[in-house]
Amino acid sequence: MGVLIAVEGLDGAGKHTLVTGLVNRWATQGYRVQTLTFPRYSESVTADIAAEALHGEHGDLRSSVHAMAILFALDRRDAAEYLRKLLAANDAVILDRYVASNAAYSAARLGQDADGEVVQWVTTLEFSRFGLPVPDHHLLLDVPTDVAIGRAKSRAELDASRLRDHYERDHELQERTGLVYRALAEMGWMSPWSRLGTEADPELADRLIAI
Numbered sequence: 001m002g003v004l005i006a007v008e009g010l011d012g013a014g015k016h017t018l019v020t021g022l023v024n025r026w027a028t029q030g031y032r033v034q035t036l037t038f039p040r041y042s043e044s045v046t047a048d049i050a051a052e053a054l055h056g057e058h059g060d061l062r063s064s065v066h067a068m069a070i071l072f073a074l075d076r077r078d079a080a081e082y083l084r085k086l087l088a089a090n091d092a093v094i095l096d097r098y099v100a101s102n103a104a105y106s107a108a109r110l111g112q113d114a115d116g117e118v119v120q121w122v123t124t125l126e127f128s129r130f131g132l133p134v135p136d137h138h139l140l141l142d143v144p145t146d147v148a149i150g151r152a153k154s155r156a157e158l159d160a161s162r163l164r165d166h167y168e169r170d171h172e173l174q175e176r177t178g179l180v181y182r183a184l185a186e187m188g189w190m191s192p193w194s195r196l197g198t199e200a201d202p203e204l205a206d207r208l209i210a211i
């Protein structure tokens with residue numbers, strides 16, 4: 001059974017870049033590595049509805065933090081069997097966002113801390129009720145909020161509506177989400193966490209795949 005690694009962080013923190021770098025590194029070392037990104041846009045109806053709600057559609061759905069969290073969780077539940085197959089057939093599976101995203105963003109949206117009600121609720125829903133595999137390790141890309149927002153903006157600069165709806169209004173939410181992520185890392189929520197600055201630490205990366 002392969003090792004399951006979840007990469008977490010704010011939008012624009014560099015998760016996709018890190019995941020791509022890890023896959024390339026390990027592939028050249030001869031490991032079999034697969035990635036899975038959440039939300040699974042265009043493959044999952046619930047992920048698409050959640051994204052559309054985040055960008056202002058579906059009435060006031062976005063105002064229900066628990067309803068949004070259930071949509072993201074259903075996307076993962078639908079992918080659980082595929083994820084287990086990937087784990088069985090590979091040395092490692094790297095997840096670009098996973099359950100901790102739901103925990104951190106839901107807590108931030110509700111103004112709760114990492115030890116608050118909604119983190120426990122998400123944990124029970126996804127791991128206990130939906131039976132999702134628990135990551136062996138979490139990697140938190142811990143970059144300052146302004147850096148993450150700046151990178152996300154430059155990546156999305158051609159899409160003005162998305163910028164307006166998603167990033168500029170959300171500085172405070174991102175700041176709070178970062179705090180919850182750091183607290184989850186400190187408490188070692190569900191598995192050991194490593195906090196990275198802007199770059200992957202090659203030695204840490206190699207230790208992870210050797211678990």
Ligand SMILES: Nc1ncnc2c1ncn2[C@@H]1O[C@H](COP(=O)(O)OP(=O)(O)O)[C@@H](O)[C@H]1O
Pocket residue numbers: 009010011012013014015016017018151152154155198199
């Ligand atoms: N270490 C880094 N230093 C500078 N820019 C980076 C770094 N990592 C990623 N970026 C850039 O920041 C933007 C967001 O990175 P991305 O990996 O897409 O973030 P995420 O997946 O967390 O949203 C991209 O344009 C990417 O090229």
Ligand SMILES: Cc1cn([C@H]2C[C@H](O)[C@@H](COP(=O)(O)OP(=O)(O)O)O2)c(=O)[nH]c1=O
Pocket residue numbers: 011038039051054069072073097098099101102103105106166
């Ligand atoms: C996967 C996931 C994401 N999210 C949040 C994080 C992001 O703010 C948003 C969408 O994630 P993402 O696709 O990474 O960002 P973007 O829409 O900018 O491409 O959803 C949750 O609240 N719960 C989850 O389970």
